[in-house]
Amino acid sequence: MSPDVNLDSFSESIEVLEAVVGALEYIAENDTIQRVIVSQDQLTTLLDFVDHRPTFAPPASDDTTSVTDAYADIRKRISRIVTLVTMNDSNMVDIPKHVDIMTRFKQWMTLGLHTGKELEEDEIRMSGALCIGNLARSDEACRALVMDHGVADALLALLTMEMERVKAGSALMAAGTSAVNEIKSCVKVIHAVVGAFKNLSIAVADRKVLGQLGIIKPIAGLLDIEVVQPVHFPCIGVLKNLCAGGNELNAFRIITGLEPPANETKVAKLDISSVTPQSKTPLTKLIKHIWKATGDNLTNVRNEGGRVIVNLVRTSHLAGAPQLINVVVQSSGITPLIQIVTGALLTRVNEDQKPTDGSQNELHHHVHFDAVPSDGQVFPVVQNEGLVALILMANAVPTSIPIITKYHASLIAISKKILLSGLPDVEKEKEAAVEVARDSKTGLQPPPSEEVLYSDEVKVNCCLFLGVLASADATFAQIALPEINPVLDKLTKWTSVSNLTAASAVSEKSALAYKEAANRGSATSILSRTGTKSVKRLVHSNVEGGPSTAESVEEGLRLAEAVKRLKGVLERK
Structure with missing residues (x-):
């Protein structure tokens, strides 16, 4: 020194x-x-x-x-x-109490800015963002970081600067000048900043403030930058958090790309009748990104992206703003919802499938998927959320129903799978007995069953969904009747009074499997922390856990009623 x-x-x-x-x-x-x-x-x-x-x-x-x-x-x-x-749990509580230390972390994120030493100080700026992200692991800590220490402003300034550097570096590379090292360094910093925003946005109290600060547009803007692909998934997670839990102003920002008037807290009071979908709203950027995620290893992107749209529809419903749901429909938001329900991969329309009469047909959506769901692409919690969102969408925007029903092949296939889940199948049981007998002779063990078990709650919502479509679309009802009616006959028998005890046992087993799936999914950010709820309770609640045994019996009775109503709709009784 x-x-x-x-x-x-x-x-x-x-x-x-x-x-x-x-x-x-x-x-x-x-x-x-x-x-x-x-x-x-x-x-x-x-x-x-x-x-x-x-x-x-x-x-x-x-x-x-x-x-x-x-x-x-x-x-x-x-x-x-x-x-x-900063990763220590006790330090997470203690460090935010020290204003001087938090000030130093914010100062780290500005080191080297506008001095020509940006690349030299990238790692220390990254460490500053990582420290904030590490501390943001509880609601109380997140509140202190945002409300008391103003870390979000520093993070947003850093994100904006690093995005400008990435764009400049990309332009240099397009012109033939190497900027690979600088871009890689920027991506590391951006990843730390987005991770910090994702942790901060988990706290309900922070979401309103983060939206007001203007983080939605730059976070969505990252989805357009190919070289920052490693941060795309956490960006989707930030958007999902910001519009969850009834944050209607953030939903407005994501759907329209506009900023609500100052001091206005209710989107239902806004005149959004003239709002039309634009090509560069956060929502359309998200949907474009989902359509590009067609690989088998990109299931998490499709599911998390679909759940952003679920939150937007649910929040708009709670806010009493069907106009916003209509903008989601016009922005081609139905397709990702169909995808998370069915698991069918999004694929481009082949040249030979293009209509010759000049009509838009499937090209209007830029995707064509009318396929049987792929193995491993569906998750019951996510499917249930998608069903609820589609029900709310169909009720709020009747013009969405023909768009939904055009995917009848995939929807009917997955509906049969959901409704038949857990029911005894005589033919399958005979085949299984033959396999066990054969394996006992060879000494081989049969592989474990991979069947997905759905709770009665998901089945109820599936019946409600099919009923909404069949009530408004006679063609869909005609197509669905021969496929779904035999399934409803089995369910009617299974949910009869004489089978309530057995149905309760199956429902309890399904609920357990459902909860285990949710717990597994929470570690990978694919599944929600919500448990199985009725369509109304799921919209209004985020309570964790599946139904109890007593609730399972009640759900069995509700399922029997839902089956009866759907059968009546399909048969026009």
């Missing part, structure tokens, strides 16, 4: 620092050490080191360059140690 230190002393100090930092990197992964660093006020020492630049200015030489580069690398390594410290 002395200005008159010589090069040899500086080099020796670097060697000592490298040894010290190596030891810190090793022990800082331990929870106890992480806690000690904060409880004994040692975190400030690490922050001071990252913020310090040597006053020593040696003459230019290769040796000098190597030692100064080594010092810069040590600063980055210590910033990574700080991120480890």
Whole structure:
């Protein structure tokens, strides 16, 4: 730190620092050490080191360059140690209480800005964003970070700057100039910022503020930038969180791309009759991105994207704003909902399938999927949410029904699968008995069953969905009748009074499987934290867990009533 230190002393100090930092990197992964660093006020020492630049200015030489580069690398390594410290649960509670420390994290995110040293300081800016993301792991911490420390403003400024750098770098590469290293560095920073926003947006109290700050447009804008593909999935998660739980102003922003008038809190009071879908709204950017996610390994993108649209429809319904749901329909929002219900992959229309009469037909949607659902592409929780959204959409916007029913092949196929789930199949049981007998002779064990079990709640919503379509579309009713009626006959027998005990047992088993699926999905951000609810309760509630045994009996009775009503609609009774 002395200005008159010589090069040899500086080099020796670097060697000592490298040894010290190596030891810190090793022990800082331990929870106890992480806690000690904060409880004994040692975190400030690490922050001071990252913020310090040597006053020593040696003459230019290769040796000098190597030692100064080594010092810069040590600063980055210590910033990574700080991120480890913020992962501790106790520190998550303690650190936000220190205004000076939070100020330092925000200052890290501005290091090197507009000085020509953006690339040099990228990793430290990334560490600042990671620290905030690590601290944002509880509702209380998120509230403090956004409301008390204003971290969202700093994150948004950093995101905006890094997006500009990525666009500039992409332009250079298009012109033949290499900017790969800078773009990669920017992507790492953007990933940290989006991750922090995603954690902050989980807290219900923060969603309104984040929307007001204007993070929706840049987050959606990232979906248009191919080189930041690693952040696309968390971007969808941010949008999903922001419009969940009845956040109608954020839903308005996502659907229309517009900012609601100041001091207005109810979208139902807004005149949105003249609002038409635009090509560059957050919603249309999302739908375009979903359509591009056609690979088998992109199921999570399609499901998470579809769930954003589910939240938009649900929130618009709760807000009493059918006009917004109509904009979703006009923006081709039905297709992703059909996809999460059926699991059919989105594929482009083949050239030989294009209509010759000049009509739009399937080309209007740019996709064609009328296929049997693919294995492994459906998740009961997500399907149930999709069914509810389609029911609300059909009730609010009758013109959406012909668009929905054009996908009758996929919808009827998945409906049969849902409604027959858990019911005894004599032929399958005979086949299984033959397989067991054969395997007992060969000594081979039969593979475990992969059948998806649906709760009675999902079956009720499926019946309601089919009923809405059949009531308004006679052609769909005619197509569905020979396929669905035999299924309803089986369900009628199964839900009769003499079978209520057995039905309850199956329902309980289905509910358990459903809850296990939800728990698995929450770890991958594919499934919701909501459990099985009726269509009304699902719209108004986010309560976790499946139905109890007593509720299962009640759901069995509700299913019997739903089956009876659907049968009457199909047969026009």
